[in-house]
Amino acid sequence: MTAHSRMRSPEIEAMDRGDLDALSEERIRYTVQYAEEHSTFYRHWFASHGIRAADIKTHEDLLELPILSGRTIRAHQPPESREFGFLSAPLEEVFTIHETSGTTGVPKAFFLTWEDWARYAEKYARAFASQGLGHGDRLVVCTSYGMNVGGNTMTVAARRLRMTIIPTGKCTFPLRVITSYRPTAIVGSVFKLLRLADRLEVEGIDPRKSGLERLIVGGESFAEEAREHLAERYGCPVYNTYGSTEGTMCGECQVQDGLHVPEDLVHLDLYDPGLQEFVPDGKTGRIVLSHLLPVGERSGMVLLNYDSEDTSAIVSRTRCACGRTHLRIRPPGRESDTVQIGQASLDRIEIERGVFQPDNLVELNGEYEAFLYSEGDRGAVLRIGVECRNSPACDREGISERILHTLLSKNRALAAVHAGGEFRVVFSFTQPGGLELHAIKGRPKRLVDRR
Ligand SMILES: [Zn+2]
Structure with a gap:
């Protein structure tokens, strides 16, 4: 099987750079317009900054928009505000309501319509496919099924790839999950997967002979040495993913030279520490992301110029050895x-x-x-x-x-x-x-x- 055949949507994932940039700018224009029309926050925000949505046309124009943070979201939701200012669809169109596990203060609320779900799941499905997962795989999801989107999005994504999901929601599951169901892959964090390897060995099960063919890690950044150790313990490749309720789902492909950003669905900029300018490719900067809606689609909550508080650097914007053209970033780290x-x-x-x-x-x-x-x-x-x-x-x-x-x-x-x-x-x-x-x-x- 060639790397190409693993692509979910080759016409998008292997699109030429010029076409991809044009598609992204078309979606920037539509998304900014959509945000202005459907959310009270953006309507007031644009007006108070003297910005006309129609003037935001290109990626550079996003520099004109102020940067939003988690604080901005909290300031425009109860209890600080009467309404959910970011809500950008009628509540009856919202399919699920989420909260991010904020480290401080009230959690941020997120509203997803079914169309949002479809886009989130597509991003994960592409990442999984790029890691070699597909029909016939059995995936244990150690990621929680709580108020964040993690476990649920992966489950919906698995449906698209016709995979089997074992939704344990944590990595402390009984070991019969491994021995009875013979999963071929696990999604979890580095440390949870290390503890699982310890448990397996204590029970006399060699992780290398457990039937696992790949591990998908995410949730927090880790040292390359930790990945190598994990790969050695399990005797299989370990792929990195970067996902969040805010909608960044980036995944490392089998080439393992950076995480592909789904550029048709999320626009990612890297800013200097003062959040004033873009940093040059190759330099580390703050990840500031904007959702991209395909023209005509709807969303329960749009984020534009949102400061993720994570840092990364562009690895390359040229075609990857896997055939994908979507830009690749270094594994993100936490500013904190x-x-x-x-x-x-x-x-x-x-x-x-x-x-x-x-x-x-x-x-x-x-x-x-x-x-x-x-x-x-x-x-x-x-x-x-x-x-x-x-x-x-x-x-x-x-x-x-x-x-x-x-x-x-x-x-x-x-x-x-x-x-x-x-x-x-x-x-x-x-x-x-x-x-x-x-x-x-x-x-x-x-x-x-x-x-
Ligand atoms: Zn690739």
Whole structure:
């Protein structure tokens, strides 16, 4: 089977760049117009900024529109406002209502019509197909089926590919799900899939012989080293996806050289940290996204110039080896995963890379958490906690050395503050389950600034 035959809609996914850009601009014009006509928020917003929807014609024109954030959505929904300002279809046309699990404040409400669902599902179906999934596959969905769209969208997407779904909604399912139903793929987060591998091995089941042919990971960014480790444990490829209730569903194809953005359905710009200008291709920027509605289609909630608070960089806008032309981005990271130490910045992923050095994983189970404390005039101390499979009998010195070396050898600014005595790193070792993060419900924050 050629890579081409796996495309859901080759006429769209392999469209020439010029045609794709033209299609995207046609949809930008229609979507902006639709938003103005159907949502009270956009009507007032355009008017108060002196913007005429008819003047927004191209991707560059989006620079004229202010950027929206989660805060903007919350400010235009109850309890802060009487109505849902972003709602852009009559309520009786809305098929589902969602909430995003906001880390602070009231969750943001999202309204989806069935047409929104069809577009969301199409995006996931394309990503799954590009990863080699299709008819005959049995997919365990560890992603939750709660108020976010995740699990449900994947389920609707699976219908399009005629796959079988096993909707466990979490990765702590009984192991008979693996042994009885012989799934061929699992969707989950890196750490959930690592814990599952541990459970399988404890029960004497070799993950490499479990029948799984691929793993799809998403939910949060991860170090390449973590992916390699997971692929090694399961003996199968691990593909990255980036999805959210806001409607970004990007997936890595089998070439694994960036995540394809479904450019006909979502427009993605990368902005500088001040959110003023686009960054050049290849440079890291904030992901700002706009929905694209095909002319004539409707939506329950349109987002234009929405700041996702995630960061990424363009890998390429040229045709991928898989045949798709849709642009590819680096796996997105979280802006809030970065801390500043003097002149240096440190990202959670850099710590993860250190933990997942192959020699460390002989004794570590991969779990980690890091806290940054102030030492007054003496700068800052980073306390990294890891879990030893057979604590306390692990090579603490070797593990500490390897993590510190990974941190400092790739980050010159950090090495400088370390050499200057403004920054030091200490390590703590516990048994499996001993880290603080296990006591927290929901997705743990692994790098916490406690200064
Ligand atoms: Zn590709």
